[in-house]
Amino acid sequence: MLEYVGRVDHQVKIRGYRIELGEIETRLLEHSAIRETVVLDVDGPLGKVLAAYLVSSAATQDPDALRDELKNHLKASLPDYMVPAHLVILEAMPLTPNGKLDRKALPAPDVSQAQQEYLAPQTEMEQQLATIWADVLKVERVGITDNFFELGGHSLLATQVVTRAQKLLQRNVPLRAMFEFNTVQALAEHLQSLGGAQVDEQKFDRLADLMAELEGL
Numbered sequence: 001m002l003e004y005v006g007r008v009d010h011q012v013k014i015r016g017y018r019i020e021l022g023e024i025e026t027r028l029l030e031h032s033a034i035r036e037t038v039v040l041d042v043d044g045p046l047g048k049v050l051a052a053y054l055v056s057s058a059a060t061q062d063p064d065a066l067r068d069e070l071k072n073h074l075k076a077s078l079p080d081y082m083v084p085a086h087l088v089i090l091e092a093m094p095l096t097p098n099g100k101l102d103r104k105a106l107p108a109p110d111v112s113q114a115q116q117e118y119l120a121p122q123t124e125m126e127q128q129l130a131t132i133w134a135d136v137l138k139v140e141r142v143g144i145t146d147n148f149f150e151l152g153g154h155s156l157l158a159t160q161v162v163t164r165a166q167k168l169l170q171r172n173v174p175l176r177a178m179f180e181f182n183t184v185q186a187l188a189e190h191l192q193s194l195g196g197a198q199v200d201e202q203k204f205d206r207l208a209d210l211m212a213e214l215e216g217l
Helices: 021-029 063-075 124-137 155-169 175-180 184-193 201-215
Strands: 011-014 017-020 034-044 047-056 086-090
Touching: 011 047, 017 021, 021 034, 021 047, 021 063, 047 063, 063 086, 124 155, 124 184, 155 175, 175 184
Parallel strands: 047 086
Antiparallel strands: 011 017, 034 047
16 A cells, blocks of 8 residues: 655545545556556646556556546546546656655656647638637647547636637537537537527626636636
8 A cells, every 4th residue: 555745635626626536546446457546636737637647557558548448437437527637657656765655756747648649620610619729728739539628628618618619600609518529520510510500699798707707716
């Protein structure tokens, strides 16, 4: 069992949610490919996010395939806000001379690991959505198959995307669509299927007011 250096509490608060890190670790250890794990809250460009550091017992498994498998494993039993944004696979956990986990020696998560092989936008709408996503998520670029939530997106940022997309596209962009169609490609196809539904100005104003309130919290 790993001992933790510098942790007073095993509970953290991210985006208003209280999260038991040990519960996430328990779920990860239930997977046959995981031998050791520690989950931490780390600083990201959009604030605190969860990062899971893992030592795999399946050394030959493709790291990207393992990350996808673990994400699906966690999503089956945990709410989205408890699924780590980063899964960092290590050969071994760094330890202090006393045999305790050396948190300071853990590498910073690589944001690019959450991105798929880059596929550039092909249509004007895909380009517009990708530009909005990249700006809101504070990443250099977003491919059309990158998952909004795996890049660090969450409900408040999804609301920002919807507000900006409705203003730019001048059409209704349902907030629920961000959760059901969470790649640029899927969202653009969905919006095209809705036709040219014009934006409801009252709904747009209410959404803008809500965003202003949320940003002031």
